[in-house]
Amino acid sequence: MSASTDTIAVPSPADFHVHLRQGELAQLVTKHPNLKPPVTNTEQALLYRAQLHAIDPSVEYLMTLYLSPELTPDEIRKAAQAGIVGVKSYPRGVTTNSEGGIESYEAYYPVFAAMEEVGMVLNLHGEVPSAVATNTCVLNAEPAFLPHLRKLHAQFPKLRIVLEHATTRAAVECVKSLGPTVACTITAHHLSLTVDDWAGQAWHFCKPVAKYPDDRAALQEVVKEGHPRFFLGSDSAPHPYESKAAAAPTTACAAGVYTSPILLPLVAHLLESFGALDKLEGFVSGHGRAFYGRRVKEGGERIVLRRASRKVVAIEGYGAGTTHVVPFWAGKEIGWEIEEEPSK
Numbered sequence: 001m002s003a004s005t006d007t008i009a010v011p012s013p014a015d016f017h018v019h020l021r022q023g024e025l026a027q028l029v030t031k032h033p034n035l036k037p038p039v040t041n042t043e044q045a046l047l048y049r050a051q052l053h054a055i056d057p058s059v060e061y062l063m064t065l066y067l068s069p070e071l072t073p074d075e076i077r078k079a080a081q082a083g084i085v086g087v088k089s090y091p092r093g094v095t096t097n098s099e100g101g102i103e104s105y106e107a108y109y110p111v112f113a114a115m116e117e118v119g120m121v122l123n124l125h126g127e128v129p130s131a132v133a134t135n136t137c138v139l140n141a142e143p144a145f146l147p148h149l150r151k152l153h154a155q156f157p158k159l160r161i162v163l164e165h166a167t168t169r170a171a172v173e174c175v176k177s178l179g180p181t182v183a184c185t186i187t188a189h190h191l192s193l194t195v196d197d198w199a200g201q202a203w204h205f206c207k208p209v210a211k212y213p214d215d216r217a218a219l220q221e222v223v224k225e226g227h228p229r230f231f232l233g234s235d236s237a238p239h240p241y242e243s244k245a246a247a248a249p250t251t252a253c254a255a256g257v258y259t260s261p262i263l264l265p266l267v268a269h270l271l272e273s274f275g276a277l278d279k280l281e282g283f284v285s286g287h288g289r290a291f292y293g294r295r296v297k298e299g300g301e302r303i304v305l306r307r308a309s310r311k312v313v314a315i316e317g318y319g320a321g322t323t324h325v326v327p328f329w330a331g332k333e334i335g336w337e338i339e340e341e342p343s344k
Helices: 023-029 044-053 073-081 106-118 141-155 167-175 213-225 260-273 276-291
Strands: 007-011 064-066 086-089 122-125 161-166 181-188 230-231 302-311 333-338
Touching: 007 276, 044 064, 044 073, 073 106, 086 260, 106 122, 106 141, 122 141, 141 161, 141 167, 161 167, 167 181, 167 213, 181 213, 181 276, 213 276, 230 276, 260 302, 260 333
Parallel strands: 064 086, 086 122, 122 161, 161 181, 181 230
Antiparallel strands: 007 302, 302 333
């Protein structure tokens, strides 16, 4: 990163966890860098990648498969040869479109062994389902998941694992303790929000939910530390306006916030707020690329951020009808913006 008083140049920024949707909504949100049905085999992943390239060919899309009973070790080897980089795991019922999520990791040990063999990454949504019997709910679902992470790492020490969208101090400390094959993504919104921000505010509701002030502080601290195994994964998840603003007593608000349209300026704004602006390049480019083995191309694109205080976007957001989406931070001031023409 090169920096002056008013500009920051970031080489080849990367988002290592983003939802780009399908159909008409994908047409709207892909250029702003949970599918249903999920992508469960190589052919589906390659078709989806081709659809995304047709919308915006300037992006390198790193494709993942959904961990499901249909996934076999042979399919893992086939996917790796086709350039698919990972497998995504959701426990059943913990977030949007996770009805087909898994209930037992042991059943997938042959798949994980094949992934370890071919160098694919296991991306974990690190929560357990809420249950009265275990006194588990959205506020402690992540710490309750961490024994599964430790067990998987012990069983497959060479398997690269990413604990996605960490929200707690317990998760940060766990990942730090597990060594070079275990990494962690952090979202922009979790660097900003706590429980008070989403309780009663549908637009800030996501899974995993933001936790306590000390948990947010832990996320900020590890970013400020510049720890090489913690990097940006926005988990940007656009939902139509009606899904977020549901008013019917029987209708649940959709879980997810949409940060893609303002992601880099927002991350710079937030890192500057807690004294970590000098760690921006590592957090949004270097650390994640190193873990995934994706080098910054010599002479590749640099995104230039320019200091500017302005309104992010009108409250009405983007699109209309079933593709009407409202981004995180709508109507709020932000301290940075992307220059219109990226420098080379």
